[in-house]
Amino acid sequence: MDIRIGHGYDVHRLAEGLRLVIGGIEIEHTKGCLAHSDGDVAIHAICDAMLGALALGDIGKLFPDTSEEFKGIDSKILLRRVCDIIAEQGYTISNIDCTIALQRPKLRPHIDTMRQTLADVIGFDVDRISIKATTTEHLGFEGEEQGISAHAVALLTR
Ligand SMILES: [Zn+2]
Numbered sequence: 001m002d003i004r005i006g007h008g009y010d011v012h013r014l015a016e017g018l019r020l021v022i023g024g025i026e027i028e029h030t031k032g033c034l035a036h037s038d039g040d041v042a043i044h045a046i047c048d049a050m051l052g053a054l055a056l057g058d059i060g061k062l063f064p065d066t067s068e069e070f071k072g073i074d075s076k077i078l079l080r081r082v083c084d085i086i087a088e089q090g091y092t093i094s095n096i097d098c099t100i101a102l103q104r105p106k107l108r109p110h111i112d113t114m115r116q117t118l119a120d121v122i123g124f125d126v127d128r129i130s131i132k133a134t135t136t137e138h139l140g141f142e143g144e145e146q147g148i149s150a151h152a153v154a155l156l157t158r
Helices: 041-053 075-088 108-122
Strands: 003-016 020-022 025-027 031-033 092-101 129-134 147-157
Touching: 003 041, 020 031, 025 108, 041 075, 041 092, 041 108, 041 147, 075 092, 075 108, 092 108, 108 129
Parallel strands: 092 129
Antiparallel strands: 003 031, 003 147, 020 025, 092 147
16 A cells, blocks of 8 residues: 655735635634635645645645636635545545644634535545644734644545
8 A cells, every 4th residue: 555644834814804714614703814715724734735745746836826717716626626636646535634823713613614514525534634723822923813824734545
């Protein structure tokens, strides 16, 4: 069996009055992520982890932020496309673990909805995707609420 691991990291700047979309769902907040797409930092990190596992570059290469096609796009569509690419290479996604760093709002009440939403897009069982959230104790850009970051790892098998 061929086992591949990949890591992804993404950051978006926060700005007042924008929609906040994380983990495939919209979350009520006063700020949202500035981005060419919907700015879903968790999905972007997960896509990069999957692409990284197969050394296929990153979502910036696949879905350029200069393209009108991807302006304001729902990142779940990008995730689905990445899953199709992984499948075309003959790989199955074994599991994903993602950590989101932000000060506010509290994500705990939304975590299971995010996991189920992303598991449905990917097409595997919800127990194969872990999403965790952490504050950075008011330290750094996440702690000062200037931005949100996410890390993800993905394990693929063939
Ligand atoms: Zn991003």
